[in-house]
Amino acid sequence: MAYKKYFTLSYDDGVQQDRKLVEIFNRYHLKCTFNINSGFLGTDNTLIRLGKPVAHNKIDKEEVATLYAGHEVATxxxxxxxLTKLPEKEVKLQIQDDMKALSELAGYSVTGHAYPGGTYDRRTADILKDCGIRYARTIDSTHSFLPPADPLMWHPTCQHCDEKIFDLLDDFIAAKPTDGDMLFYLWGHAYEFDYNVPGHTWEHIEEICKRIAGKDDIVYCTNIEFLNR
Ligand SMILES: [Zn+2]
Structure with missing residues (x-):
């Protein structure tokens, strides 16, 4: 059996900037997993990042199915x-409530996860598994193209602002998967493109998409599609 190369994306928080990001991903036929806090859907917030306010307003419940059609919704x-600081019972509620709400909104069984704030440990991963979660993404960049050793602690290749991003993309494009399937896993938040500083601009993500898209030997997939391959 011939091995393949896969490219997947993961963006967090269900922010309104996802509308523009989905439009870009769709234009390049890329597939993303969007990690959503169901308890915040329809609410507005402002973050202070790099000393400036940035909108952290969430999409509406009614948008989940349509906006993310063709992509994956995850918890x-x-x-x-x-989650690493909560008692087991509360972790379960946080996950089970989110799975239930998102599954109803998306119209399919939602079984993926990205750790809020990126914090994780073995105990939390085991609780997620008990809840029926199949994989959970961290924010620990590996700069590697290996499939996850443990999908419940799934470390991404890098974030979009990584200073090596274009070198990594070029290495991946040139690579031949001789020893096993290869995966490029990119993550971030759509609101970060509003920072408008190098590594965090809408032109930057457009450039990344343009670089990786349209290759005959790369399969563009959501996180769960990769696990189910
Ligand atoms: Zn988050």
Whole structure:
């Protein structure tokens, strides 16, 4: 059996900037997993990043199915706490409530996860598994193209602002999967493109998409599609 190269994306928080990001991904026929806090859908917030306010307004419930059609909806907990600091019962509620709400909104069984704030440990991963979660993304960049050793602690290749992003993309495009399937896993938040500083601009993500898209030997997939390959 011939091995293949896969490219997947993962963007968090269900923010209104996802509307523009989905439009870009769709234009390049890329597939993304969007990690959503169901408890915050329809609410507005402002973050202070790099000393400036950035909109952290969430999409509406009614948009989940249509906006993310063709992509994957995954959990990010109900209200974004540090799960490693919560008792088991509360972790379960955070995950089960989010799975149930998102599955109803998306119209399919939602079984993916990205750790809110990126914090994780073995205990939390085991609780997620008990809840029926099949994989959970961290924010620890590997700069590698290996499939996850443990999908419940799935480390991405890098974030979009990584200083090596274009070198990594070029290495991946040139690579031949001789020893096993290869995966490029890119993650971030759509609101970061509003920072408008190098590594965090809408032109930057457009450039990344343009570089990786349209290759005959790369399969463009959501996180769960990769696991189900
Ligand atoms: Zn988040």
């Amino acid at each position: 990010h907990s109900k209200t974004h706490p540090d």
